[in-house]
Amino acid sequence: MVPVSFQMSETPTDGExxxxxxxxxxxxxxxxxxxxxxPAYAVAYSVTGRHEDAEDAAQESFLVALxxxxxxxxxxxxxxxxxxxxxxxxxxxxRRESLRETDQVPPGAQSKVPTPDKLAxxxxxxxxxxxxxxxLPEIQRQIVLLHDWEGWKHREIADSLDLPSGTVRSHLHFAxxxxxxxxxxxxxxxxxxxxxx
Amino acid sequence: xxxxxxDNAAESDGLGRDMELAEAFGALDPAMYDPNYWxxxxxxxxSNAATELGRRRLMTRLTVGDVMSSWARALVxxxxxxxxxxxVLTTRPPAAIQAQPIGLEEQLIVEIPGDxxxxxxxxxIGEVFIVxxxxxx
Numbered sequence: 001m002v003p004v005s006f007q008m009s010e011t012p013t014d015g016e017x018x019x020x021x022x023x024x025x026x027x028x029x030x031x032x033x034x035x036x037x038x039p040a041y042a043v044a045y046s047v048t049g050r051h052e053d054a055e056d057a058a059q060e061s062f063l064v065a066l067x068x069x070x071x072x073x074x075x076x077x078x079x080x081x082x083x084x085x086x087x088x089x090x091x092x093x094x095r096r097e098s099l100r101e102t103d104q105v106p107p108g109a110q111s112k113v114p115t116p117d118k119l120a121x122x123x124x125x126x127x128x129x130x131x132x133x134x135x136l137p138e139i140q141r142q143i144v145l146l147h148d149w150e151g152w153k154h155r156e157i158a159d160s161l162d163l164p165s166g167t168v169r170s171h172l173h174f175a176x177x178x179x180x181x182x183x184x185x186x187x188x189x190x191x192x193x194x195x196x197x
Numbered sequence: 198x199x200x201x202x203x204d205n206a207a208e209s210d211g212l213g214r215d216m217e218l219a220e221a222f223g224a225l226d227p228a229m230y231d232p233n234y235w236x237x238x239x240x241x242x243x244s245n246a247a248t249e250l251g252r253r254r255l256m257t258r259l260t261v262g263d264v265m266s267s268w269a270r271a272l273v274x275x276x277x278x279x280x281x282x283x284x285v286l287t288t289r290p291p292a293a294i295q296a297q298p299i300g301l302e303e304q305l306i307v308e309i310p311g312d313x314x315x316x317x318x319x320x321x322i323g324e325v326f327i328v329x330x331x332x333x334x
Contacts, residue, residue: 024253
């Protein structure tokens, strides 16, 4: 899904929303959350690899961003700034989790929401994707999720990760190649996708 | 079994969005399991952000109006008091503020500790001394 800001030019820019949110305007901050909740979740997921951790890290990152909104030097690049917070927050979460040494719940069985029967196989695909993503370096996970899941452009990802655009393209290429190799060897994937839709 | 991904898709797409992968990543979307997931996500963030947003609104209002008036509330009474004191001082009669003249002797003994007059020069001591001398010689 393409972020709202890139779909509709008549909507306020990130810079305008940030300036209004700095003054406590609820609507402006709500639009920023709506605009970046999915990319924030994707980045958090790419770091944590767990739905619940990704959810916690993404949600808390918005609150941290709000309290530090005055430190956002370039409000037009709010997205990249927020993703930095999300990455750091996610890494801190993993560090805390590893210190606690909690037992890992098997992937796909962690959602608080009961999975309907007709989506059980989608959960299986989710687990498969998760294990395939784990094969990738973290930077490649972030890039492929932001690009192919969230629809971000190379340049936007490059700005967000502070990388040259060519490096982003290179990472994307290798990430896709690895993912395809992993997924092509997985039997029954087409049926899973059809039934999940 | 047929693979669900085209073999050459990654190489031929020119690094545009890979719609097959995008479709597969849909399984990672929590909204697939809970259609209201993103609404609830945003609701959680907004309810927890309410305090900070309120503080920011208050700070904005304070910056424009309240800070100025509170500043004025502190400054104006101080200025009025200072002006009143200055007015009193400047309108006071000159005689009232004349310093008391100090005599020459007083100026000489100012800040000298103890009895400023020499012991032998005091009348009483002198008489005693004279009496003592007459008896001795």
